[in-house]
Amino acid sequence: MSLIYIVEDDENIREIESIALNNSGHDVCSFGCGKDFKKELAKRRPDLILLDIMLPDEDGMEILKKLRASADTRRIPVILVTAKSTELDKVKGLDIGADDYITKPFGVMELISRVRALIRRSMDSGASKSLRVGSIFLDSDRHMVYVDDEPKELTFKEYELLRCLMSNSGVAMHRDRIMELVWGTDFEGESRTLDMHIKTLRQKLGTAGSMIKTVRNVGYVLEE
Amino acid sequence: MSLIYIVEDDENIREIESIALNNSGHDVCSFGCGKDFKKELAKRRPDLILLDIMLPDEDGMEILKKLRASADTRRIPVILVTAKSTELDKVKGLDIGADDYITKPFGVMELISRVRALIRRSMDSGASKSLRVGSIFLDSDRHMVYVDDEPKELTFKEYELLRCLMSNSGVAMHRDRIMELVWGTDFEGESRTLDMHIKTLRQKLGTAGSMIKTVRNVGYVLEE
DNA sequence: CCGTCTACATGAAATTTACACAAAAATCGG
């Protein structure tokens, strides 16, 4: 089913949360500090994060802020867990981008239902990892791309590049931004690599290739 | 925070919605009919629209269709509100381009959370710093300019120049200042470059081109 | 076969050049 990461320093609470969520049909992975959590996050991204604010090594708010700052973790639903129940903290947490908020002590049923509600919400708000723009259809599960139901063989980078363009369809993406998203943050100097892949993409997509437009001095857009 | 427009003919529901959203930290502006709404929309564009389907003067679906047809309102998130709860209507609403759908009677908490989710989603999908001056609309995301919803093909410098003028509309910008902002600090001697681009801009903008006025011995202004 | 690089071609965009034009400012005859 869905994977949930718990970040909570109190061992007892951690256990209660783990068991409760496990029983309601989720995979759970719990961490006692921010460091372990981050290490695991780099390997595998969960469907939801239950985040305690008070942690031994790092403030929960800080972790949340970082999660929201990075493109690949921005969309993961986060429930903040805290002992503080003042309205101020609630506002602050939601401002940073928590999706929900629960205060200790909390009932197990409340926890479960909030988790379930949030997962459901995030599922139908954009769980379809498949993308469609015009006649181009990208199936994340099968790692396949179709143009008018005709499968197209794309290499890894081509696929990643296309996905980058499709998930930002209509938006003029800056070259640097594309490089950052598809190749990784570190990239220096000039290179025709991106153009290269754009070219092959256009070719392989056939008629739909013309949907990739170059915006001079900026980068590329995908639009119908 | 964010501005929400409500279009709803039932006074009681309107009030409930207004208060609920106001309490959750939004600016709210509500309208009893489509006409008033449109008038206000021309002046100021909201961050989200809560749109009832059944209205005295115009069908909500029609309004939505028009919103999606116009470049500068296309990206405003819309939640459809309706008493009809049949699956058919739901599909129809989402087909036209509603971002979410809520059926009466609804819980206040549900409303608030849907609004919040949608606003956040639209926020991080692109903080569109779009500009509008008179009939000219500049969409930063798409790197596109529209005059009365008609797209205009501008080159990079033309675009930058127009943006410079638009973001200082009504202010007479000194030639040197424009050069500095659009071309960069280093620029020496006389040159017809700026005039050049002003000319092509005026041409390409068509009727709206006359909004760019020259201020002798100073520079240029953009004003309605 | 895939991804990246080098090197070069190409063409759109930016700039320069050259000149026409318009609006002030200066000049001048009355």
Add this chain to the structure above:
DNA sequence: CCGATTTTTGTGTAAATTTCATGTAGACGG
């Protein structure tokens, strides 16, 4: 002082020219 005329100065426009981002082909390493 006044109005007309010339001069000066700043801006508009077209065409020529240069620049530079992108397109493309082929080579090289994994």
